[in-house]
Amino acid sequence: MSIAAPTRSRVRLLTAAATVALAALSLTACNNGDGVRDEGASQQPSKSAPAGGDSGKDTSAGSTTHDKTGTGTGTGTGTGTGTGATTKPKPQPASTGKNNPTSSTARVTCNGSTVKVAAQSVSRPVNHMLLTVTNTGSKRCDLYGYPAVRFGEAQSVPPVIDDSKPQAVVSLPPGQSAYAGVALSGGDDGGGSNGRTEKTLEVFFQGRNTNDGGPGAKAPLPAKGVYIDDSLKVTYWQQSMSDALAW
Numbered sequence: 001m002s003i004a005a006p007t008r009s010r011v012r013l014l015t016a017a018a019t020v021a022l023a024a025l026s027l028t029a030c031n032n033g034d035g036v037r038d039e040g041a042s043q044q045p046s047k048s049a050p051a052g053g054d055s056g057k058d059t060s061a062g063s064t065t066h067d068k069t070g071t072g073t074g075t076g077t078g079t080g081t082g083t084g085a086t087t088k089p090k091p092q093p094a095s096t097g098k099n100n101p102t103s104s105t106a107r108v109t110c111n112g113s114t115v116k117v118a119a120q121s122v123s124r125p126v127n128h129m130l131l132t133v134t135n136t137g138s139k140r141c142d143l144y145g146y147p148a149v150r151f152g153e154a155q156s157v158p159p160v161i162d163d164s165k166p167q168a169v170v171s172l173p174p175g176q177s178a179y180a181g182v183a184l185s186g187g188d189d190g191g192g193s194n195g196r197t198e199k200t201l202e203v204f205f206q207g208r209n210t211n212d213g214g215p216g217a218k219a220p221l222p223a224k225g226v227y228i229d230d231s232l233k234v235t236y237w238q239q240s241m242s243d244a245l246a247w
Contacts, residue, residue: 110141110172111205111214119182119201119219121226122245129182129226130244131203131219133237135172143170143237144213145206147180151198151228161247164235179244181235184228192229199225 108114114137120130131149135141146160161183170178186192201221205213238244 106139107171108137108139108141109205109207109213110135110143112203112217113137113215114139114141115172115217117203117217117219119221121222125183125245127183127185127227128245129184130241131180131182132177132241133172133179133203134177135174138174140171140173142208143172143178143205144208145211146234146236148204148206148211148216149182149232149234150202150204150216151226151232152196152200157204158232158234161233161235164238164243164247166236166238166243170237170239179238179241181238181244181247183231183233183247184226186229186231192231195227195229197225197227199223201226 110133114135115133116136118132118134120132122128122130131147133143148157150157164181172178185195199221201219202216203219204216207213235244235247
């Protein structure tokens, strides 16, 4: 019995020493001279790193290639559209004026070859007659100045009423008409000199810069003829009938 007690005391001492040795080894393993580090909890996986390890790098490169391919395709489409929009239309040939009656090259001087003339007696003003000129051609024609009328075998042209001059040359599209007034005799009593009755009338035209505008045109008169005297006068060509009979 006296031997057992010292034996248990030694066992306890040995056990305590072993425990201290193990604790020292543990501290040594955790401490390399820079202090204690807890490496396990501090490591966080990168959010951009995929779970597949090295395969994550290949996947990222593939994504970048895909984005560049998309941008290139968009640029190609835009270039194609721009090229189409800049295509120039084919130039159209200039108009020669042949089939355009309003062009400057299609304008001609009104004369007996392009118009017809009608003579009409009117009640107001008295002793007056109205001349109507209609463009029967296919081109616009211009009436310059005033009509040079010839009743019967007259050798002179009656004068024009100066105040009747319009502001612009009268121009007639195909099918349109213009007018001139003729004062046949002087006053209500026909008191002019050398009065007579005439049964034929021919109208001549002026040119742009000359008195000769081309061939004249005959205007039928009433069967009984018209009475004229030496006070015979005409107006300039007018665009409206009322202007022609205002003098």
